[in-house]
Amino acid sequence: MSQYTSPPILDEHTAAHVAELFRAFSDTSRVRIMSALVTGETNVSALAKIVGVSESAVSHHMRGLRQMRLVTARREGREVFYRVDDEHIIALFQQGVKHIQDE
Amino acid sequence: MSQYTSPPILDEHTAAHVAELFRAFSDTSRVRIMSALVTGETNVSALAKIVGVSESAVSHHMRGLRQMRLVTARREGREVFYRVDDEHIIALFQQGVKHIQDE
DNA sequence: TAAACATCTGAGCATATCTTCATAGGTTAA
């Protein structure tokens, strides 16, 4: 006789990666940076002005987001433009925003 | 003549709430807890065994998740069963998991 | 009521995170 068993929970390694992904959006400044990038490519100094933090802080955040491949960078002269390439990432972010705005 | 302006970025207050939501899933233990709850109602001691952390640690996590209304609690005798009621929250969580597993 | 069980809570500690400051690296214009 067949028996039902619920799917095993996420293993430590996978769970750590999932947590890392969500952690990318777990900071107010990064959320605002993402909300800017979702509307289009933006460079560091513009992000700093828009979000209201130092260019250094933005740069630090961008390094993390870049390492996680959530954003890509493109150099144009002395400026560096960042963008969100992955539609799934955009959808994930927007879904989080929607949940807050719908409440 | 009409002019296009990109939508303003999220205000500080909204962004803080969005960050708070994502932060709920930004810890390995909480991700594993959520992955268990998604498969069905579970009590604290079971979660502790499954996830591999102390019951106290689970309880602390559940308080946070409860306060954010990401889970609901139901008492049955001396046990407390937790579940994820909100389908949108489940979808958000699963989408994050999917992004990791697809890579 | 007493004892056993399940969960919750606050304090304290170790670690992680975010920001700022100073400075370095890379690019363009004078």
Next chain:
DNA sequence: TTAACCTATGAAGATATGCTCAGATGTTTA
């Protein structure tokens, strides 16, 4: 080349986070 500009980096300090430990609270059973 020098100066100005934009971005990146490392160190340091303040705050946040997650865990453990000890003990409290609530519930059932003997």
